[in-house]
Amino acid sequence: MQVLRLIQNENMKLYKRKMLWIMLALIVASVILTLVITLKTSDSHPDNWKQTAQQEITENQKLMNQKGVPKAAKDQIAAQMKVDQYRLDHNIAPLFDDTALGFVDNVIGTSGLITLFIIIISASIVSQEYAWGTMKLVLMRPVQRWKVLLSKYLSVLFNALLLLVFLGILAFIVGAIVFGFKDTSFQYVYERNGIIHQTSVFTHFFLFGLSHYIGMIMIAAFAFMVSTLFKNNALAIALSIFIEFAGSIIGSVLAMFGKNYVKYLFFVNTDLMQYIEGSPSIKGMTIGFSIIILLVYFIIFMGVSFLTFEKRDVA
């Protein structure tokens, strides 16, 4: 199929340059860094975690009885106590940092790095062809323009997935070799709306990855649109990075001032994990609401990209 061949072309152009390999090297470096930090900072996990959990509950209980502890902190402490109690009741060990799966959990927390890389790739994949002057040769081929553009976006998504899976597998291998599976927990316990839930660690990883991937789909679409619109990757990268990493802060600040429109901004909706293993950052938002908002934005981003690309004269 034509689009598949076009994606193959995009991948060839990506893999024959250094950029992606440098990104992979940086991902390896970040895993190693996490490993070093884990080895240096955290003490090895206790032999008897139940005893530790029991101690923690007792200490937290003391804290709860103290005066002058703010309410928000108390809520958190209460949640922590509930989780500990749940673990004791159901015999589920915590996900220690120095176990294979605990390490994976730590590493995938650093996947913001991949989002950064994907923003860079997505913001350049169209504009660089203009800069290289190769867009002329590409668009005078008997291929519909939308197919060219679609294959570029799909190639971004494909490589985002590749990097994400690479990170996960690398973390798993390193974790397994360095820490092994002794004492590792296969169940993940979390609190949502005051109720304790339990799930397989792998489900937790999968959902985390999926939620992260959806976030990447969105920010990549945004970067893609800006770069197609202005043929300028620097602008697209700067704008996307700003939104990706300052977006949630901006969202909370606006929410603090009681701005109602906040929940309609796309970047406060990209973190779907907040609904699954926690509670939404802004009251009244639901996962269904966020998915609809994301869909609408996605259609707008793609629509703008395809319309401008289709119409534009190539000089």
Next chain:
Amino acid sequence: MTVAVAKIRQLSKKIGNKELVKSLNFDINQGEILGFLGPNGAGKTTTMRMMVGLMKMSGGDVEINGFSVKKNKEQALKHVGGIIENPEMYKFLSGYDNLVHFQRMNGPVNGERIKEVVKLVGLEKAIKNKVRTYSLGMKQRLGIAQALLDHPKLLILDEPTNGLDPEGIREIREYLKKLTRETGIAVFVSSHLLSEMELLCDRIVIIQKGQITDTEELHPSEDVIDKSMTVALTCEPQNKAVDILSEQGVIVRSEEDHLLIQTSYAKLPDIHRLLVNEGVNIYTIEKVRVSLEDRFLAKTKGGRD
């Protein structure tokens, strides 16, 4: 018989209120090399961009192989190869990978065909090297190889000899001539190198300020026998020759050291025989070719933007 591969009809481009190209009409025939000649800014590149779908047309249409570029771009461009302005390729890829890339846009990769076009343009040695290391001439040749990949019926080349040395220009000229001879492909080539066009093209279309001002046959093959032409004659005694020819009703003009005669291939032998019989010594007979350059300059005087 001439078969039109491409028909350009009422083709126009307007940007803002500037008319870059105004209602062009011409055909490109099978097996011919058609030159597109005009000064800088005449609208050559703009016309070619519209022909290959890089620019939207403001008016008119281009039909290639019976398909409208406007309505059915994919079909129309299926058998068109080309280079517009500089042959910019992916510098970080090898010449070979560049060809793979562009071939894969149209269909499955066919290594045999790539080998063929590489051989045709003589790039066998460097094809595995990165394009970054190529000279301008090599890039031009890679560009032509790229254009030839899908057996085009029409090749559109915008100043393919731009920046090449005389040897490079001659090589490209030879490729193109060989190509039209061997494959019957039509070539549409733009340039402002007039002498180059004269050597390369069968026919030229002259464009100025977005309008076609003239079409010239450069190598008329049919009814050439009876076509009027100018012949320069050096002979002794010149005055006697003038008298004899005038008597026969031949248009003749006496220059300082030669005569200019208006005649045709068909009549020339008779004139020659007559003069010799009358005792005039003939030293040289030469066909006077009004250079395309002279005509072009005469026509485009002040036509530059």
